[in-house]
Amino acid sequence: MVAEAALRLVAILAAAAIAAIPASAQTNDPNIDRAQIDCRNGTNAAGADCTEDGGNDGAGDAAAGAVFLPALIVDLFPNPAAPPAPMPTPRPGPAVSGGNDHGDPAVNGAVISPSDLIAVQPARAVVGDFVPDEVLVTVDGDTGAVQQIAASFGLQVRSQRQSLLLGSTLVRFGIPDGRPVGVVLAQLATDGRTQRREPNHIYSLQQAAGIVNYAFDRIALDAGQASGENVRIAVVDTGIDDTNPALAGVIAGQFDAMPDVPIEKRDHGTSIDGLIAGVGALKGMAPGAKIYHARAFEGGKSTMDVILSALDWAAEQNVAIINMSFVGPKNELLGVACRNARALGMVLVAAAGNNGPKAPYGYPGAFEGVIAVTATDARDGLMPQANRGAYVFISAPGVEMVAPSGAGSDVVTGTSFAAAIVSGAIANLIHASPDRSADDIEKALAVTAKDLGPKGRDNDFGYGLLDLKAAAAKD
Template structure:
């Protein structure tokens, strides 16, 4: 009888272990899972179609995540791990543990087990991640201190690569590394199970908007008298590449500098030097707002940056009490960037961004497409639209940006792109603020829209926005 009881117990135990090992239907830990396969975990693709129609939404060839961008030289050493991280503490259990009777809102008992990433379930479907992004990182705002951050990392099998308090986001921003190859969209969905994670986003990649590379015709076309142009003491932040601050055009122009990626050597200085020069340059290559003070944040190398680096630059700019922030770059929509822009605008800062150089059929470019950001497209000496410019309802205003002479790291250059059109608008706005320091960001935006010279179909359109910037008319416009 005792032998039979032992056999029955062994059979029941094996059955129980088999049931416990069965994964939830939304689980996946396939390191080769690309985005279409992620979308099809629950049998439907991003559009809701049956994945069986195309073989399950993926080729099954182990391709890397769609849109993922590997930037080892840019990413690896930006924020090295702390030398001695505190040991993991007991953490909330992000799964329904039927055996223990706990729920996601109940803490694991002290000394309880740390969960393996393969044992996690999601409270929402895996996210479809669009645009370029760092393939082994996510950005998360956390409600809690450093101990909470370490607990989350331990619970979800992640690495803490950087963390800091963000002024514009109003919480702790953490850059988590994914060491085991899980797709970003899956990790974002898994993290949603922990109530301490407020916002969860990919670490998107953004690109500077320079399309090429004759006299600077911008003054005449935006009705700004070069002899009367003045941005004296108006603080303008520029988030861009490093600069050549020995260029004569920038003499006395740079009030302060910040390096948001100190672990990456500076190799390119042209783009940032041109942007600063077009805004406030001095000498033969005088900018739109001579006398303006530039607060320059280096956040790009090789024309690329990531969301966490850009957010650090934005926080620094906000701390400098600037009136204008120029963002001559474009990337995918990212909720963290949207919150930062909204809060910067709430501080009274005028935000100016390049609409993008990716062509008429390109998706909206961000940050330009966020509400409260002035999206600038580029026109040439004949007031024709730059062919490579993005189109869309978010385009706000046009400004010269095709084949203009500007200072660069090599001295001077002929530049083209919505990047440089954005700089022209930032310089023009500095003139408006100098003339009326109490003018609000809302009033400036309304004045630009009301006084722009219509170039396309009557009224605002997707190509030119409200039309060509008219600085003189905008300055005269009343509240």
Template structure:
């Protein structure tokens, strides 16, 4: 992508997201106070500090900046083709998106400065947090009422930034702020000592999986007759960017919309418009499942979102009685997301996610790598693997996702990425459900695996999974 595009995206991120204080986050309990001060650049004698202090032993994750400063273009690297190898984790964490305050159960603002308590017990060693995360927040599920939520905050010197009842988690989800700069890993260990807290996780950051970019060749490659394709009245949730619902390809397609980050202005609508169009577009840019009803949750801006926002979108999707949830994004492993996905699957929803565009040596991408989620990688018109696709045992299925024409916020565009391969699979599954509404999520998953066209090494492999989607064979498979 041209330099102007990078500058434009950086400007969008800078205008859209409010970053946390530039305080180094370390999860290494073995660091001395001087080393921590050096990470935070608070020592008077800067020359005494060693360069290259490490960030607590966490694994390298997408979006970590190189060097001692945060560079905005690094935050959107997953939106560009051929992303470079991930650098060693840097002392500071990237500036996060500003998570919207939930309207379900708004928490009162802090009445004054929060005084960090002393002598707090650690129920476990400080956690080494991998991946990109909001550096001054944690997400906690709490057993108890609003009083218990506030008592925990007071005891640990935290701020209640939002709280709501989560349908998919089955409990109260609280977003606590850390006002004094304590590392997230330390606060998670401190929270574990309070028996009222059930799950404690970082507020991880997730990235849309679009590689930059003819006639849609997907129909032919997945053995679907475009004249017979139909997802009529199948309800599909898409969690993505905002969309251009005036695009002719989406006329009559969008059945409902939800904004999970209402306090963040919408700047870009391309990615979400393309995903919705590939699934169920109409007219000249017909999707894989025409007639399907899209329930679209906007949860990304500038290519980024947080765990808190995504969970809000997932809860809304579950309330729409959808059969399929499309998640064309990737981030670190997070137990809250894993629980939400597991419970959505238990409710009978088919979960489809992008495997990731971060290269053969990238860590597993989530939510794709969770059990019960169909992880989709991208292939081209000749069934070749997209070079920048993630690899791993979690990859389940291959589908077209390289240089396809799709609707966008500017009309139409040529798109590439596992995001769009996931959309093709979601549309194909809608065809299966339209033809056999009683088919369960387990039955659909087994049919896709059993009938996929084997690519690469014989059998399931880390590059192509079970192979290329064959929707005709899957529809004919015996249950």
């Protein structure tokens, strides 16, 4: 009888433990704001009030209203019936100061076997595409600490570097034994030396299928007076064709964040640079601007560690603007980098995304302090493929525009190119008033935009169509 009672108790405790494992959902509600999303996901990264009085409908309502998308990937624990992967033998490690105060073994110097951690931490739910056998971690410690973490958790150190924008050592750990990324992230959370732990997410350039550049007229910029002379702009994109006449004298510096990958495509990056600061027949919005181009994409794809490397290089070039014409899932490492770049005074411009009206929010555009740009056509109509959401900040031409490309020139469409138009327009503002801060520029764009769609800011057009003439006149 005692044995039967014990078995019933174990079953009850196991059921309770399963019920307590949190699930993360992506919502398609176009009216929800960033804080509400964080409340629903349980992250509350923005410090939002998640009580009922604070605007949250409660855990039950949030779960009922959530839409689970096919793109939501949940990494579950390995099947307990399968034999566990071999784990390295734990070895004693030095005591680590500065860890958490919850009795973590990392604080008192013990080294934990990964097999022991499975019973302690629930696996994280991972949203979006990511490298399946890697994680990115910021580490409080030196190379010795990094190696010890790798040995303790059965990981490989694939790369490590000191990140300017993250303010710590960024390590790319490989997972050699097939454990799911969500499990490894949960295991690493028990070590106080690991500050932030994220998947190595995959990001995509935002170019839709592709007639004279009508952007000057639509954003109220006199083509004859346009100038971004000596304004430094970083572009994180594909490789470029720097022999294209439109880029003659435009490129001030280049950096290859993925030197081991051959360059095959140069069209997207060439078009972005040309729309921003092109010269000659394919004149950009801000001729005279200096482009610092970081190649971080090939085949339209990149990973988080590559993008962070490109952003660090861009920040070191003392640029005023960073153009990010790409979209991917939310990643806190990218969020920290964007916040710190903004704190350094840089204006951050990103594509809102081309994944349709029901798509989840696109990052980095949806991070606070990043100007998310959607695309409109020659009649100020919204590009049908554009993402929607409260994070959309402003609209700009991005449908069927002629731009330089690797083949000479092409007709391009996408929020990528609308973002380039906005970056070039902002360069004009900085050229005219070098003392304008990023906050001042953002406010000026918002209050002077030409309202489109429903009155006031909306999920389709943001504040409306960029009006550079009005923004320039705004004190």
